Amino acid sequence: MTFDELGLCEPILRAVAEEGYTTPTPIQEAAIPHVLAGKDILGTAQTGTGKTAAFALPILHHLITNPPQPSPRRRTRALILTPTRELAIQVAESFANYGKYAQFKIAVLYGGVNQNPQITLLIHGVDIIVATPGRLLDLMDQGWADVKRAEKLVLDEADNMLDMGFIADIRKIIARTPQWRQTLLFSATMPQEIRRLANEILTDPVEVSVAPVSSAADTVEQSVYFVNAEDKPAALLEYLQSTQRERTLVFTRTKQGADRVAQYLTRAGVRAGSLHSDKMQSVRLQIVERFKSGELPLVVATDIAARGLDIDNVSHVVNYDVPHVAENYVHRIGRTGRAGATGVAVSFCEPRELRHLRAIQRLIRQEIRVAELPGFTKPVRSEGRPARQNRSTSRKAAEGQNPANRSSSSSTNTAVAGPQPTLGQLGGRSRRRKRTPFAR
Numbered sequence: 001m002t003f004d005e006l007g008l009c010e011p012i013l014r015a016v017a018e019e020g021y022t023t024p025t026p027i028q029e030a031a032i033p034h035v036l037a038g039k040d041i042l043g044t045a046q047t048g049t050g051k052t053a054a055f056a057l058p059i060l061h062h063l064i065t066n067p068p069q070p071s072p073r074r075r076t077r078a079l080i081l082t083p084t085r086e087l088a089i090q091v092a093e094s095f096a097n098y099g100k101y102a103q104f105k106i107a108v109l110y111g112g113v114n115q116n117p118q119i120t121l122l123i124h125g126v127d128i129i130v131a132t133p134g135r136l137l138d139l140m141d142q143g144w145a146d147v148k149r150a151e152k153l154v155l156d157e158a159d160n161m162l163d164m165g166f167i168a169d170i171r172k173i174i175a176r177t178p179q180w181r182q183t184l185l186f187s188a189t190m191p192q193e194i195r196r197l198a199n200e201i202l203t204d205p206v207e208v209s210v211a212p213v214s215s216a217a218d219t220v221e222q223s224v225y226f227v228n229a230e231d232k233p234a235a236l237l238e239y240l241q242s243t244q245r246e247r248t249l250v251f252t253r254t255k256q257g258a259d260r261v262a263q264y265l266t267r268a269g270v271r272a273g274s275l276h277s278d279k280m281q282s283v284r285l286q287i288v289e290r291f292k293s294g295e296l297p298l299v300v301a302t303d304i305a306a307r308g309l310d311i312d313n314v315s316h317v318v319n320y321d322v323p324h325v326a327e328n329y330v331h332r333i334g335r336t337g338r339a340g341a342t343g344v345a346v347s348f349c350e351p352r353e354l355r356h357l358r359a360i361q362r363l364i365r366q367e368i369r370v371a372e373l374p375g376f377t378k379p380v381r382s383e384g385r386p387a388r389q390n391r392s393t394s395r396k397a398a399e400g401q402n403p404a405n406r407s408s409s410s411s412t413n414t415a416v417a418g419p420q421p422t423l424g425q426l427g428g429r430s431r432r433r434k435r436t437p438f439a440r
């Protein structure tokens, strides 16, 4: 099946093609026709399955093909609720990307930051709101956000929202949306509590489900190396040279990082190319082709550039940087261990990336094995284990809220379930290695 056959309008098809998507994922194939038909959905799907596009594409199609009556101020027509600000930002980015050929205004609302810029956006009117429940409810109570004419409501990662204690806020928000709205509820798991909520808020829903993305990860052997920031290039080189590998994808967070790592490896005698969105499309395609044919055994890529790339037989995924968005980790390592094959995913984690590693372990509900690289001792800086938080504290932390004051600024602090390795426990002194030209 193609996106064309799903009946999506031209501006969306163009944007999807530019994202590099060729065929809908199973959850998209299963959900999109029902969403287009106006049905409520109860979807079991984890992140990494393409679930965002499964609701974003048909919602955007509806907004484009059913323009509102002309009015001096935009009204909010779609509301998406997410458990964390990271997911809210990611979902809003997806709406912006898929809807780039239509002029939609999108507000992403989450706590832990000054609310004034969010209010300024809302004053001018927005078509789509992507929000965490606490901050949205605050802004609704203050009279800035209005969802009483929202035609589409999405609850994304509903089980996580319930786990974080958002249920009361969610009920209050839903009570202020219209009865006639279309509601889509997505959840990785379907406990009784979610079924009860679904019974309350969905009308005659169609159930769609796909195999969880973590099942793909079961065939991936994951490990993490704790290294000092300045040792990362040398540690990567050491790892690559001492490992039997075939096609290898190395991920960096930034485009400059991808170029620098590729140049460093090439100079050190490891054939490598880089892939990021600053490169011309034709150059990107060329690199992908060379990688697929085996001519180029290693590619250093950013998350964005790797999106939509359907490359099989990647033996190793290396996270040179620990991704700041936990879901990107699942997506990255999903590049290996496909179709029953086994794969290897390793991450290089420097002390300041530890909190991102914890967020990843929480998302995948799994502790990643700590491995050691001969010649590299563990970082000297120790970082204590964060105190376990109660439900409401972790909920507010996930939303970016200071528990003492919802609207004030605070930094996030993620709680991790189960015992976690800490750099303090790992101890040891770092052997100083020669600084490389691009040590950060």
Ligand code: AMP
Pocket (backbone or CB within 6 Å): 020, 021, 022, 023, 024, 025, 028, 046, 047, 048, 049, 050, 051, 052, 053, 307, 308, 309, 327, 331
């Ligand atoms: P999600 O499950 O929504 O977090 O999506 C996981 C990843 O799959 C994201 O990086 C998307 O860009 C990518 N993606 C979504 N739909 C497709 C598709 N049809 N083809 C290729 N990649 C996709």
